[in-house]
Amino acid sequence: VSAGEPPEASFDDFPRPDGLGARAIQRERRCMSYGPGAIDIHPAKKQAGATALACWPLVVGHEAVGALYVYRCDSRRFSDTELLILDNFVQFAAIAIHDGRKTGGLSRALGRKVRQLETLNRASNLISSRTNLEETLQEILFIGLDLTAAQYGSFETFDRRRNLLVTRALAGSKEPPGSEPPLPVDELSVVGWAALHRQSVRIDDIRRPPWRNIYHRLPVERDMRSELVVPIFGTGGALEGILNIESPQPNAFSERDRQLLESLGVHAGHAIQEIRLLDALQDIAEHLLNTDGDALLKLIVDRACDLINVSDGSIWLVSAPDTLVLRQSTDPTRHGETLSLQNSFTGQAVRLRRPIAIDDVRLNPNFMRPELAQERGWVSAIVVPLLASKDDALPVGSFALYAPELRDFSDWDKKLLTVLANHAAVAIRDAEQLRLLQQARERQATAETIAAVGDVAANLLHQLNNKFGAISVRVQGIEAKCPEALEAWPYLQKSLGQISASVRQAQSIVHDSMAPLQPLKPQPVQVADCLRNALNRANLPETVVAEQRGLVDLPPVRAAGKQLEMVFYNLIDNAQQAMGGTGTLTISGVVDGDCVAVSVADTGVGIPPERQAAIFELASAATNRRTGRLSFGLWWVKTFVDRFGGRIEVDSKPGQGSTFTVWLPIERNA
Structure with missing residues (x-):
């Protein structure tokens, strides 16, 4: 049968032995005239103007009954929606042809199938109209009962994490769904058997072996005799649940009933996937504004693993021009790992800005962690870029999923993961914008506070210097006018000398304590010079080994030299104290995008996790017990770094030392 042939079409187009139809039947799946490994269109069809071809095998129970060819004569390729519709249609068409041949009444069979298609179409519309999962599952069950003229049944969803079937909908029972214990996916129950073997089961009499030994009663008053169980699969072949229909009459269900429920299962699988995706997006949206970034990304990763x-x-997030950093994963021990953006499979999705899939990561040279794949049991993988919007010049990172079996990820899988990846990208972008906004507000508030305090401190310092100066003048006056008394009274001479020394010491203490309040004058500053001055001032003992890496070639940064020296001095002094005066101090610097990153690492006792969030707070700045002076404090360190336009972070584990990293903006006008 053909339709839509142009007038000039030739009918000399008998199927080729090695053509698309033969390939589709051999593989029992759709084949296209474009894409990797595609076969060209039949010359007769191409001469008639065909530009694209999709061919579906008409197969029932591995028995081929024909092939459906659909051609396009324009420049557009088939859309995903068109292909999905035809994927569903050919199943019904194959069944119709098969039944028509078997009964010898093709017209009656086609008419019957048309009516069934209409029924299933109405059922699909009813299912799609539901807005939550519970309503959708209950509607699927009711439609299944209607198609088979039954009254009793249940719908079990598949809990992938626990490998259990959980009852979510019931019919003919006074008990609410969930009152029955979940059933494992094994051969100890009928629904478990169907889920395990991924095939439907029609039981004419459940009192006969082997079914009587594994039958689990529905919570209904009547005894059941017949059962029809159909597993429901999503687009990618993942088990979504089990549709279970039962009857108190033996031999209540026919083979046609099974075929109808299997066709219903196709629509049900798609509907369940769509509802679960909508539920996931709603859940993510609810957490978007009131959940911290890492917790939100963990939620997105968990939902993606469950849905696919x-x-x-x-x-993974882009951290440097050629570096990806692991931000969130199902294995929290790997957080912080890095990959090459240019040479890795994960980075390929970022560079190409499109989904990338690998059939077997163990054999792919671009997968850089084959030992990890072996350890975790990974086989297939899919990666999509993180794009907050289509106009982004470069994705912020990538989203990768790994399957423990050979997996051909479907278009639905790619679209679903892309949607979740976009939400993750938006969350990352919003979190970064919020962080920058909060940082700008903190800088502004800090600058205003320090300016006000600086004015008070400057006035106080001026008044104190006047008083100190008056004391010094009086002492000098006494020494000038009373030399005889001083010579005759050594105690007086000694006391005046001590007074003068105390005045000088007090002036030095006040000046050093007020130094953090001095006005900032940002200018190009050499990091290596500030670090050298800070090390000289720290005067490290011989028991502390100081190692310096990559500092000499660093570009100038925009900062205030005196205050930046105080930042480094405080970090070095804290490191020395943390090591108890013995250990290795490593100071390193690298260019990180538009910033210079300077790290000060020690081999000391480390900082407990519960204290790390508070070390930069104002309450942590206390009086230095060794000198009796106001401590510079990590609050001041963070304050200066913020005012320079940079940031500071700490990475520390008890017993393994601490690393403080300071990012400073590069001075572009130097």
């Missing part, structure tokens, strides 16, 4: 039925997932 994979074991592991990870979100």
